Amino acid sequence: MIGDSKYHSLDPSKCIGCTHCMKSCPTEAIRVVNGLAVIDHERCVYCGQCHRACPTHAFYVEQDDLAMIRSFKYRVILFPSIMIGQFPGKYSEDQIYDGLKKVGFTHIYEVEQPMQVMIDSINEVLADKETPKPAISIYCPAIVRLIQGRYPSLTENLILRKAPHNLAAHFAIEQLRLEGALREEIGLFYATPCIAKIAAVKSPVGESESIVDGIVNMNQLYNEVMKVISDHEVDDHSVQRKNLSAEGINWSLTRGESCHFGSRSIAIDGIHNAVRFLERLENDQVKGIDFIEMRACDQSCAGGILLTGNRFMTVERLERRAKRYPSAKEIHQENNLEKAQELKRKLILDPIMPKPHFAFGKDRVKAMEKMDKAQRIVCFLPGIDCGACGAPNCHALAEDMVNNKAKMSDCIFLQQKWVDEGRIHARKAFLNIQKKWGADRFKADCNKRGRRNEGF
Numbered sequence: 001m002i003g004d005s006k007y008h009s010l011d012p013s014k015c016i017g018c019t020h021c022m023k024s025c026p027t028e029a030i031r032v033v034n035g036l037a038v039i040d041h042e043r044c045v046y047c048g049q050c051h052r053a054c055p056t057h058a059f060y061v062e063q064d065d066l067a068m069i070r071s072f073k074y075r076v077i078l079f080p081s082i083m084i085g086q087f088p089g090k091y092s093e094d095q096i097y098d099g100l101k102k103v104g105f106t107h108i109y110e111v112e113q114p115m116q117v118m119i120d121s122i123n124e125v126l127a128d129k130e131t132p133k134p135a136i137s138i139y140c141p142a143i144v145r146l147i148q149g150r151y152p153s154l155t156e157n158l159i160l161r162k163a164p165h166n167l168a169a170h171f172a173i174e175q176l177r178l179e180g181a182l183r184e185e186i187g188l189f190y191a192t193p194c195i196a197k198i199a200a201v202k203s204p205v206g207e208s209e210s211i212v213d214g215i216v217n218m219n220q221l222y223n224e225v226m227k228v229i230s231d232h233e234v235d236d237h238s239v240q241r242k243n244l245s246a247e248g249i250n251w252s253l254t255r256g257e258s259c260h261f262g263s264r265s266i267a268i269d270g271i272h273n274a275v276r277f278l279e280r281l282e283n284d285q286v287k288g289i290d291f292i293e294m295r296a297c298d299q300s301c302a303g304g305i306l307l308t309g310n311r312f313m314t315v316e317r318l319e320r321r322a323k324r325y326p327s328a329k330e331i332h333q334e335n336n337l338e339k340a341q342e343l344k345r346k347l348i349l350d351p352i353m354p355k356p357h358f359a360f361g362k363d364r365v366k367a368m369e370k371m372d373k374a375q376r377i378v379c380f381l382p383g384i385d386c387g388a389c390g391a392p393n394c395h396a397l398a399e400d401m402v403n404n405k406a407k408m409s410d411c412i413f414l415q416q417k418w419v420d421e422g423r424i425h426a427r428k429a430f431l432n433i434q435k436k437w438g439a440d441r442f443k444a445d446c447n448k449r450g451r452r453n454e455g456f
């Protein structure tokens, strides 16, 4: 369910109410109340944009305790290849795999294997005449939630195929069963690059429950591995990568998916680019495209908020790494993967339902009246979207007003005008602002937070 849980929160002791997060949120999910940012989890799509925008790092991501892995006999870590790109170049893949074993995992799978199964499965969807075009990848869960909530008519364009971590999870289970493991003895843990993937695992869309048993934040895992990683030669772990291909390694980068699905495919990264494109798509202004890869982060998952490395360096490392690996087709043919058909069947998602965000409630008649009222209110507001009222723009303030969450005098310009016209007393106007932003905000103090443009 959209917004049913909090997967990220805000530390009030760090928030300076600077409005950067509010201004950057693509779904207008943030307001500043009493000088602090407040997230509306109903609207949030977990894109992480607010984390990037915050100069004081006030947002944090909820995480599971790594100790939970110990309750399983077979402890499998599933991680996107992007994680390998985080480590300094002096460490080999085997040293990183060895580090993961020292942290406590018994089996290690990069999620993008066996990738040809995924490519074939998506190609089947695209070849089906019934598939609405352009078909949109579900790879990025932030995009799926954005479409469900803000562009509900495009929900039918989402490709009903699961993301690679599901493929790898089924694949790992099959392989471990061959070793005699029972399902209940296997713990599957996913190392996530972002909040959106946490939400996708904990509140999955298009499936009743997630196959994954727990989540580990990628930055936490990176730090744990760095504590124990060896500087010396270690055992050869290449057998755990024998189904990893060049296509798999590049999958989570921009154009990692779209390059496989014909010339009428495009790739869009960055949540604000996605919003602009989806608006065009909804208005029927996009023609002749069959497949859209859309990712919330700049440089796709290389820009995930739980990554530690620089995103451009990560892309360079991964592209270089991919060149050392065989193609997915080669691996597929060599291994003659018997279970490929079965794996493909397990990738099919249930239909994904629209979950429109009703800014003015579900009652259509009342919503139309409220929308009308908001439009009229906007006429009285200055239209400069300054954010000093605690809403991201004048239209959002009008929306809050008709929903009884704000009042006209929250607009500092109107308030000033009313003081000038003698409609309210100057003292009352000042107290209004103080209530919104806190008393300390207006004290002269060279050490107060936010005194300079922190982080920019």
Ligand code: SF4
Binding pocket: 024, 025, 026, 027, 028, 029, 030, 039, 043, 044, 045, 046, 047, 048, 049, 050, 051
């Ligand atoms: S994660 Fe994205 S949608 Fe949610 S509050 Fe932050 S910027 Fe807005």
Ligand code: SF4
Binding pocket: 046, 047, 139, 140, 141, 142, 143, 193, 194, 195, 196, 197, 295, 296, 297, 300, 301, 302, 303, 304, 305
């Ligand atoms: S692009 Fe990747 S890291 Fe960023 S939100 Fe989407 S899935 Fe997560």
